[in-house]
Amino acid sequence: MTAAISVRGLTRHYRGHRALDDVTIDIDGPSITGLLGRNGAGKTTLLRMIAAQELPSRGRVLVFGVNPLENDAILRRLVLIREDQTFPDFKVRHALKAASWFYPNWDGDLAAAMAGEFDLPPDRAVKKLSRGMRSALSIVIGLAARAEITLFDEPYAGLDAVARQLFYDRLLAEYAEHPRTILLSTHLVDEAAALLERVVMVDRGRVVLDAPADDLRGAYTSVSGPAAAVAQLLADRPDRPGQDRRRVAAHESVVLAGPLDSADLQRARDLHLRLEPLSLQQVLVHAAGRSDSERSDSERSDSERSERASA
């Protein structure tokens, strides 16, 4: 079956800076995938390239098996909502009207209902809307477009918590009724975690984690308590975690990979250690730390190799 989105060896340079570095992923639909990563990781660049708003330096993007570039039929099946979405000098209702002309599956009733929920005044000029209201308008367009590929890039700048919940609820309801391929880039990981079926994490232009969200929930456990007890627990384990080991005075916490077996659990209890599964957000912070330390290990061995070669 053809993937909804297929990205192969995608690389993008900006004047010597590699914003994306050999990214390969397939996204099958319908699905909701979280595109996560730190500032400047390359998320927007990837989404813009999927939407054919940016050209790759190398590699390729296929949407429903074809190159979306200058392909109007494909671009009408795809919507990209960005944080800094700009609109022409329109009133709210004109912006919705214009979107209805572009997207073949546009649902005017949904747009009207959502505009009401977000309190968007139809006759107010878009440029006079508050930042959060502009985000709400973009979200209305993103969902009412009912595009088979729906890309949200940090869509909720300035949106308050109630409005964000409205977005999550609508997104899930829409997805249940009209399944589509949704990619959501967000920094509010724990808030959006319940929506996500799959997580793709980008770090410095590379995919460092790509897994079903369910596999990540409970994939790591934080163990904390008196340092001596933590050391005792770790002594018998084959994995000796090097990262995410923090010590403050006599108290230590450490992150263990994989589910703990019943013997570990019992030992932890006997040692009066506290066990907590890492949230998705914490898993990502852990993965980013691991990716940093793997990079410095590999840089260290590169420099050791070149030192040996020049000796």
Ligand SMILES: Nc1ncnc2c1ncn2[C@@H]1O[C@H](COP(=O)(O)OP(=O)(O)OP(=O)(O)O)[C@@H](O)[C@H]1O
């Ligand atoms: N037009 C451009 N010219 C030069 N550098 C760019 C350009 N667009 C992006 N970059 C750089 O590419 C890298 C990736 O940027 P990108 O916007 O894709 O990151 P991001 O993951 O979306 O970040 P954030 O979460 O902060 O929005 C950054 O270092 C950014 O400065």
